[in-house]
Amino acid sequence: MLNIHDLEARHTKYRIKQLMPYIMLFISVITIFILTYFLINFSSNANKESIAEAEQNISQLPVAKNSANTPITTKEENNISTQSSYEMPSEEMKEALAEEINRQITQREESKISLTPSLGFMKNMQSKNTKLYDNESLLLKQQIVDISAPIDEEVAFEETHSIQEQEVEQKTVAKPTVELKKIAPTPVEENKGSISIAKKNDTNDIQDVIKRFKVNNSPALGLFIAKRYYQIGEYEKAYEYALLTNNINNGIDESWLIFSKSLVKLGKKDAAIETLKKYIENSGSKQAKQLLDEISSGKFQ
Amino acid sequence: MSSSIYENSRDVFLDTVNAKDYIQLDRVSFIYQSLTESIAKPLKMILLYGKPGTGKSMFLTKLHESLSASQKIYLYKTPILDESEFFKTLAQDLYGMKYDDELNFTQFMKVVENKELTEAITPLILLDEAQLYSTSLMEKIRLLSDTRKIKFLIALHKTEKEDLIAKEHFQTRIWESIRLDNASATELRLYIQKKLMKANCIDTAAMFSPKIINLIHELTDGNYRDTNKLLFTLFDIYVHYEQNNPLKIDKKEISKKIVEMAAMHTGLIDA
Numbered sequence: 001m002l003n004i005h006d007l008e009a010r011h012t013k014y015r016i017k018q019l020m021p022y023i024m025l026f027i028s029v030i031t032i033f034i035l036t037y038f039l040i041n042f043s044s045n046a047n048k049e050s051i052a053e054a055e056q057n058i059s060q061l062p063v064a065k066n067s068a069n070t071p072i073t074t075k076e077e078n079n080i081s082t083q084s085s086y087e088m089p090s091e092e093m094k095e096a097l098a099e100e101i102n103r104q105i106t107q108r109e110e111s112k113i114s115l116t117p118s119l120g121f122m123k124n125m126q127s128k129n130t131k132l133y134d135n136e137s138l139l140l141k142q143q144i145v146d147i148s149a150p151i152d153e154e155v156a157f158e159e160t161h162s163i164q165e166q167e168v169e170q171k172t173v174a175k176p177t178v179e180l181k182k183i184a185p186t187p188v189e190e191n192k193g194s195i196s197i198a199k200k201n202d203t204n205d206i207q208d209v210i211k212r213f214k215v216n217n218s219p220a221l222g223l224f225i226a227k228r229y230y231q232i233g234e235y236e237k238a239y240e241y242a243l244l245t246n247n248i249n250n251g252i253d254e255s256w257l258i259f260s261k262s263l264v265k266l267g268k269k270d271a272a273i274e275t276l277k278k279y280i281e282n283s284g285s286k287q288a289k290q291l292l293d294e295i296s297s298g299k300f301q
Numbered sequence: 302m303s304s305s306i307y308e309n310s311r312d313v314f315l316d317t318v319n320a321k322d323y324i325q326l327d328r329v330s331f332i333y334q335s336l337t338e339s340i341a342k343p344l345k346m347i348l349l350y351g352k353p354g355t356g357k358s359m360f361l362t363k364l365h366e367s368l369s370a371s372q373k374i375y376l377y378k379t380p381i382l383d384e385s386e387f388f389k390t391l392a393q394d395l396y397g398m399k400y401d402d403e404l405n406f407t408q409f410m411k412v413v414e415n416k417e418l419t420e421a422i423t424p425l426i427l428l429d430e431a432q433l434y435s436t437s438l439m440e441k442i443r444l445l446s447d448t449r450k451i452k453f454l455i456a457l458h459k460t461e462k463e464d465l466i467a468k469e470h471f472q473t474r475i476w477e478s479i480r481l482d483n484a485s486a487t488e489l490r491l492y493i494q495k496k497l498m499k500a501n502c503i504d505t506a507a508m509f510s511p512k513i514i515n516l517i518h519e520l521t522d523g524n525y526r527d528t529n530k531l532l533f534t535l536f537d538i539y540v541h542y543e544q545n546n547p548l549k550i551d552k553k554e555i556s557k558k559i560v561e562m563a564a565m566h567t568g569l570i571d572a
Contacts, residue, residue, distance in 0.1 A: 002534075004541055007562045014561065014572035 054107045057208065092252060093227070096209075096220040103212070213241075219249040226258045235265035253285050260288075264295055307543055310505040311536030313496055314529045318358045318378075320366040324495045326488050329356065332479060336364060339477045340425060340454065345446035349456040351481030354526025357456040360481070361427045364454075373424035380433040387438065395424055395451065406441050413450050423452045432457040483523030490514040492525065493532065504552075505536070513555045520560070520569045527569060534563035 206228050213221040222245030230238035242259035245252060256279045263272035276292040279285065294300035339347050351357055358378065365376040375394045381387040388409035392398040396416055428434070434442070445451050484492055490509065497506035509517075521527035538559050542550045550556065564570040 002537055002541055002566065004538065004545075004562075007538070007566060010565050010572050011558060011562050014565065014570065017572070 050107060054104065057104050057107070092220040092223045092254065096218065096224045099218065099220070100209075100212070217248055219245045219252060219255070222248060223252060223255045223258070226255065226262075230258050230262060230265075235262045238262040239266060251283065253283070253287050256283075256285070256288060257291055260291060260295070261300070264300060269295060305540065305543055306502055306504050307536045307539040309500060310497055310502045311533055311540060313500040313502060314533040314536065316526060316529045316533070318362050320359075320362045322496070322499075323359055323363045324492050324499075326484070326491055326495075328484075328488060332481065333360065333363065336360065336454075336479055337368070339479070340364075340368070340452070342477070343449070344477055345449065345452065346443070346476040347452075347454045348476055348478040349454060349481065350458070350478065352483065352524070353458055354524040355481040355483055356525050357481055358429055359525075361429050361454070361456055365427055368425070372422040374427065375424070376427040376429070378429045380428070380430050382433065382435070382438075384438055384441070391426070391445075391451070406444075410444070410448075413445060413448050416450065423450065425452045425454060427454045427456070429456045430458075431455040483521075484518075484525065484528075485523060486515055486518040489518050489521075489523055489528060493517075493528070508553065508555045510554055513557065513560060516557060516560055520564045527567070530567045531560075531563050531569060534566050535560060538563055538566075 206225060209221055209225055209228075212218075213225060222241050226238045226241035226245060228238075229235070229241060238258055239262035242255050242262060245255040246259060249255075256275070260272040260276050260279075263269070263275065272295055273292060276288050276295070280288045280292065291300065336347070336349065349357055349360060361376055361378075365374055368374045373395070377390075381390055385403045385405060388404045388406060389400045392400060392404060392409060392412060396412065398412065428442075431439075442453055442455075446453050490511070493509055493514070494506045497503070517528060517531060521531055535555070539550060542559075550559075561570060565572050
């Protein structure tokens with residue numbers, strides 16, 4: 001006996017069962033399309049961001065070059081001796097800078113954007129050179145600059161942006177020193193005001209390095225940031241980044257020094273002494289001993 | 302009250318073995334021709350085999366009907382499994398000898414050997430469903446065929462498990478084997494349409510599109526018995542719809558849905 005209702009119900013189920021693979025296929029295709037769409041969008045956004053970042057970094061480079069070049073030109077043309085009493089970049093800093101340069105090069109290669117050279121730095125150079133030429137008579141009057149006179153810390157920092165530039169700098173700085181010794185055996189009062197240096201935006205620069213530090217956790221970058229903060233007087237941040245760097249690599253002298261110095265600056269002299277003592281016990285670092293002595297004796301405050 | 306075209310069409314596919322329902326198809330005709338030629342040859346045994354529902358019984362029925370006028374031919378549709386009964390039936394049919402008591406193989410063999418052939422053509426015994434006969438009885442049938450006074454046409458299922466052709470009693474005898482296969486889609490279309498047209502159901506015969514024929518072939522694998530079952534149920538559903546919900550049926554073409562419903566009902570679709 002035929003039960004048509006039952007047969008119809010069974011047939012409906014059967015048809016759904018038959019169609020199920022096609023439905024699943026359709027859903028899969030739609031899902032793949034949606035995912036692909038989002039992925040493409042995401043990657044294009046990421047590309048845009050990296051291009052923007054690359055552009056930002058590149059736009060910063062000529063400024064650094066400019067500020068680094070300016071004093072060289074001045075020195076060469078005026079035969080002015082300036083002792084490079086700024087701190088020489090440490091190995092870690094060099095590494096950090098080398099990484100930065102490599103990263104920027106890679107980014108530029110990857111992003112495959114055609115860059116047109118910015119002539120802004122030329123204008124800057126021209127304007128600064130003009131200023132310097134204007135001050136030429138003044139400089140000539142002074143003739144000699146105290147070799148031991150320290151260069152503003154900003155100069156040192158700006159010059160550390162490029163290892164190659166730094167090498168050039170060292171060479172050019174070294175030469176005039178010899179010449180000047182012959183010309184001017186007796187030192188005269190320094191004149192810092194004669195050197196005009198363009199100061200770039202420190203905050204952006206540090207933020208950029210912090211970003212990279214968060215990505216790759218490089219102790220060199222951590223130390224760089226700590227030093228930078230220390231230089232600009234943000235001792236708490238300097239302390240934090242030195243601590244982070246120590247956590248990543250506890251064998252970096254400079255990092256411990258910055259850490260201790262920051263503690264002193266934050267009014268925690270005892271903690272700084274305690275830290276240094278422990279570090280000296282483990283490492284026997286001479287620099288740490290020296291700093292400990294200075295802190296203990298009150299020379300370093 | 303006159304029956305509807307669907308009821309008539311349904312009754313066409315009642316699964317009965319009747320020589321009148323025999324459908325002349327090219328391949329079937331060729332096999333039938335081969336079979337009649339084999340019967341005319343001095344062969345002792347002829348084997349007709351194939352899967353269930355391929356038309357073996359129909360062939361035997363048709364053959365019996367066709368040849369009964371010209372020669373002694375006996376069709377045993379149901380196997381006679383008791384040996385004495387089997388020999389007594391043969392004695393009765395072939396020689397008109399009636400035995401009330403037991404008739405064993407030796408006694409019957411003597412009867413056969415003593416009987417002279419009265420006709421030029423050897424009497425033919427058609428045994429359907431021969432796979433049900435015991436090996437012992439099959440051996441005795443072989444020995445009877447060796448006398449050349451009785452010819453046997455044996456129809457059996459060829460199962461995958463049992464390769465009957467390899468059996469000794471078939472290997473060592475002069476015999477001819479004819480295999481029956483399922484119908485192709487084209488043959489199935491001809492089979493359905495001829496069967497319907499033979500019953501004067503021309504309208505329903507025209508309702509079978511090639512697509513539907515292919516679907517039926519796919520479901521039944523061209524098996525005649527399964528096709529009969531499916532189409533019987535198919536037209537039964539049509540009858541139901543015609544009586545209860547006529548709007549649900551398309552009178553121009555057989556509905557795929559109803560074919561599938563019929564297949565579910567007959568077990569051809571497991572759903």
